[in-house]
Amino acid sequence: MTLDSFSDRHHGRAVFATMTSDDRAAIGTVRDDLRAAGYDEAGVRALLGMPVLDLHPAAFHHLDKHVLGADPLAAAIRLFLLDRAVDEQAGRALLSEPSLDVLLSLGVLDEADGGFRSQVHITCVNDLLLATDTGRYSDWWTGADDLSDRVMYIGYDSAGLANVAPRSRAKRTLDLCSGSGIQSLVASGYSDEVVGVDINPRAIRFARFNAALNGIENTTFVLGDLHEPVSDREFDRIVSNPPFVPEVPEGAHLLYRDGGPDGERLLAQIVSGARQVLAPGGLMSITTDLFNLEDLPRRIGEWLGAKDGFDVLVLAERQFRVWAYADTHASHAPTTRERTEYAARMVDALGDAGISTVHTGYIVVRRQPGGGPRPGTVQTVSIAGPVTRPTGSHVVDHFRFLDRDLDGHTDGILRPNPAVHLVSSAPPGGPETHQLVAPQDDYVADMDISDLTRKLWQATASSDVHWGVIRGSALESVARELVRQGALTLGDLPPAGGSRDD
Structure with missing residues (x-):
């Protein structure tokens, strides 16, 4: 049409x-x-x-x-x-x-x-x-x-991406599959210039209206297919909420939703385009459904062509049962019978595509800063979600720790995330149990922890625990996991003669 x-x-x-x-x-x-x-x-x-x-x-x-x-x-x-x-x-x-x-x-x-x-x-x-x-x-x-060509309503995936994408200062940001323009307009607050691209002319007009409605002047929206209108430029940040739902044969094609037979047709193109338009040190944040999570790192490597020069953080939110996922995406059907029939066809389509598990989540691709590219990494973290508050600082901390670790730096102090709390309980007749919880932090998932982890956590909360002392000890793997989950950060050493600054 x-x-x-x-x-x-x-x-x-x-x-x-x-x-x-x-x-x-x-x-x-x-x-x-x-x-x-x-x-x-x-x-x-x-x-x-x-x-x-x-x-x-x-x-x-x-x-x-x-x-x-x-x-x-x-x-x-x-x-x-x-x-x-x-x-x-x-x-x-x-x-x-x-x-x-x-x-x-x-x-x-x-x-x-x-x-x-x-x-x-x-x-x-x-x-x-x-x-x-x-x-x-x-x-x-x-x-x-x-x-087919309607401009998608704002959902938790849209709001979540706006909160996951780091908001550190950027010169130039690209918003792919910009839709209503929500990502561009949020990015306008931390970017000198933002360019939004969408293939749907209706979406472009909505986005331009939304920029005017919010009094935002530093965004431009252009009609085009993914990177094509900006292939000669580099961007410090890229954000994208692409269509990512597997298509159902003989179903209505929904432009804002359908991502090809396996749901990853556009996702693969966006990730592969990082080599073309993402500047050194730049970050690309994407919201998408994560299919067959255990195999995703391999597929990301294929999309990038080679992981060397890139580091990737996969944030896995909640998991859907395949039939529940299909039923959710059949809700546009006008009758109960048509919804049931559409959901059944989607279950079959997922099976034909080899999809056995589905998570909601995000992918953040970081192009390594200047210098020769080192081997790339893909790491997966389970987060609490839904992400309704800014959590981009955790993403920045992840890559910062990764750089220092791979470069062999042993300095720095392990510091607790102030939003995380230790909860201990002793049920009658049972052993004492410990959990780290962060009800005000959408990144940090609740964690059942060992007594050894509890002791490390309490030590970081009361004194300076140096990373150089932890490395090589029995506590190293414990500390790494807490940093990976956002419960700890690796802060800089205080200046000589100075005091600890939390």
Whole structure:
């Protein structure tokens, strides 16, 4: 089908198609109106009693009829999250005349039965307002064929990638498969320049609107196929949320979702492109489903051509049973019977592709800094997830420790992650057990630990434990595992005559 046929077919015009530079000021007024109403992540969560990303269409009627009142925040939630129309009085109490005019002219709002209805969602996440297409259950979408070129809603994978990608300062960032532009807009805060690339013209227009909606000036969005529009440039950071779901034969092709028969067609191209566009010392962060996790390091090596010169960190989140994974991705089907049939075909497709295990997670590729390339590494860490808070500092710590270790450095002090706590318990008649927990750190998974590990942990919390002393001892493997899991970091030695600085 022709990309971006949805708007033309249903509304006689393509949403955001008429947006010009002159609209930016009015779009800024939309942002101001929504913020004035309290329409942000914290405000919406407080009113609805759940995180914005947990909203499900099954809750829409209850929230509309039995939770929301008649104030401007309630009107914003109905209009931009619950697929509900609001009457003219509520719409004008929420949005000023310039905001209404620009949203009507751009095709965001339609006038319906004396009020207004939005054909897009505007989600609050990461201090951003992000327009995407409405959910799959909205009656804007009348059949599976309408789903092909829609701009994907914001999910935990999108928010997670924005939090996993390190936010240290970068000159130039590339966002591949940019979609609504969420990764580009988050990256704009730590990058001098950001370029987003997507093959879907509808997504490009949404992303440009979202940049204007958030008052962000240092992002550019271009139409193209992965690295093709930027093949002559290098980037300090690359972020990507590509389509990664294995395709089902004879099913509707969903542009934003399907990643080829094994789900890795685009992922392989993105990873292999690191040699072309990732600058020395640069980091490429990808959110994806991780299939057959034990074999993934071998496949990553094949995609890179050779691991020499690159280090890779695989972050494995939760594991799905194959049938549950298939059922989740059959949810676009309009009836229970069609959902069951689609899930069965996906289970067969996964089997045909040789997929036996599925994890959610992330892949971070680091091109080694200047100098001759040394042998590359691929390491896997199980993380707590879902990643709803920034955890990129752990990724930076991983590569920093790796460099110092492989270069033979023995200096540094092992220091505890302040978010990690030791919990000990002694059940009646049983031995004392120990666990490290970090409820406020989405990277560090809860760990059952030995008494030896407990003693090391307590030592790092009360005194300076030097890495040079640990190396070569019985505690080395214990310390390495705690560093790998993010429970410990390797800090620099204090300056001569100085004191320890935690």
